[in-house]
Amino acid sequence: MSTVYLEHRDAHHVPGAGSSDEIEAGLQRAAEAIAACDALLFTAGAGMGVDSGLPDFRGTTGLWKDRDVAMTYEDMSDDKWFTEDPAFAWGVNYTQLAMYRKNASHAGYATLLKWANTLGKPYCVWTSNIDGMFQKAGFPNELVTTCHGDMHHLQCSVDSRKCKGLAEDRSDEVWSAEVIPDGLDEEIDPGSLRFIDAPSLDRPCFKCPRCGRLARPNVWFCGDMNYVVRQSTCKQRDGYNKWLWDLQGRQAKLVVIECGGGLAIPSVRIEGEDDVDSCGDGSLLVRFNPNDCKVPSSKGVGIPLGGMRGLALLDAALQKALTPKRSPTRSSLAAPKSKAAAARKPSPAPRKPSPAPP
Ligand SMILES: [Zn+2]
Numbered sequence: 001m002s003t004v005y006l007e008h009r010d011a012h013h014v015p016g017a018g019s020s021d022e023i024e025a026g027l028q029r030a031a032e033a034i035a036a037c038d039a040l041l042f043t044a045g046a047g048m049g050v051d052s053g054l055p056d057f058r059g060t061t062g063l064w065k066d067r068d069v070a071m072t073y074e075d076m077s078d079d080k081w082f083t084e085d086p087a088f089a090w091g092v093n094y095t096q097l098a099m100y101r102k103n104a105s106h107a108g109y110a111t112l113l114k115w116a117n118t119l120g121k122p123y124c125v126w127t128s129n130i131d132g133m134f135q136k137a138g139f140p141n142e143l144v145t146t147c148h149g150d151m152h153h154l155q156c157s158v159d160s161r162k163c164k165g166l167a168e169d170r171s172d173e174v175w176s177a178e179v180i181p182d183g184l185d186e187e188i189d190p191g192s193l194r195f196i197d198a199p200s201l202d203r204p205c206f207k208c209p210r211c212g213r214l215a216r217p218n219v220w221f222c223g224d225m226n227y228v229v230r231q232s233t234c235k236q237r238d239g240y241n242k243w244l245w246d247l248q249g250r251q252a253k254l255v256v257i258e259c260g261g262g263l264a265i266p267s268v269r270i271e272g273e274d275d276v277d278s279c280g281d282g283s284l285l286v287r288f289n290p291n292d293c294k295v296p297s298s299k300g301v302g303i304p305l306g307g308m309r310g311l312a313l314l315d316a317a318l319q320k321a322l323t324p325k326r327s328p329t330r331s332s333l334a335a336p337k338s339k340a341a342a343a344r345k346p347s348p349a350p351r352k353p354s355p356a357p358p
Helices: 003-012 020-036 086-102 107-118 133-137 198-202 231-249 267-278 307-322 337-344
Strands: 039-044 123-127 144-146 149-156 174-176 215-219 254-259 284-288 300-303
Touching (some): 003 267, 020 254, 020 284, 020 307, 039 107, 039 267, 086 149, 086 215, 107 123, 107 133, 107 307, 123 231, 123 267, 144 231, 254 307, 284 307
Parallel strands (some): 039 123, 039 254, 123 144, 254 284, 284 300
Antiparallel strands (some): 149 174, 149 215
């Protein structure tokens, strides 16, 4: 639990919806805000993956559940293990990689993608997740900003300055994890999460192609001295920041849909809160979190549901909000001429979306 986050922000937060009536009202407010907004930002933390059958690392579905590993997730999430205990480091990380490859993105991602493709509003994705699920669901890679890297890319386990043979433009600093084959699970002890035999890691796929040292996932671990921020990630972040600054500059209405942003490392929650705070009136943070959906007292709607269920309900509310109102009744047609004329006046053309970031 991040005490710094709570100390500085919690006093300004209000509880999210509690009763079913409050949830319905929250969803309606969210739907109306989406229909009226200028841009959408989809943010997600580990809780978003739970509906896909992925671990949330610290909760009841954590990677540690039913294991014999006597350390916390934070202790495990450290790049020092690739040097001190490679069989454990790769046992844990391969187990995660295999899960991310095997599990499909759930219907909540498809709902977000539908909104992205049909509402005609510019959008971006910002996630702390390393599972690659947004891309698996069909989101273009260039619109998905990751703050912790991802499991589907590899890098050398030592600092780039110590890895010999790096190209001058550093284009080969990070490479695809596709070189690592499926099916190695059987070589990992499910209790200790260690590769049982050290030679498993002698395969070329686990080696840096330049210096021959052990490769590792291009993930920013909790403790990490060697994480490489790859060039494409820098470009994505630049594009994302420029997109956001433009929205802030013109005080546009931004709606942030946040799913599964936890409190342990509240990066996702902070991103959404700051973004709606710095954008214009009518901006709204929609927070789906079954465990803690407190939100800032202004510009926030908290819904105590997981991503998949919450997004399905919000989609239903949104479709209702987007449905044209029924034709005027006979009695309303008999209203004074000026009002009837106003009712027939066509709606303004939809706002042309500004270009998405590169
Ligand atoms: Zn190397």
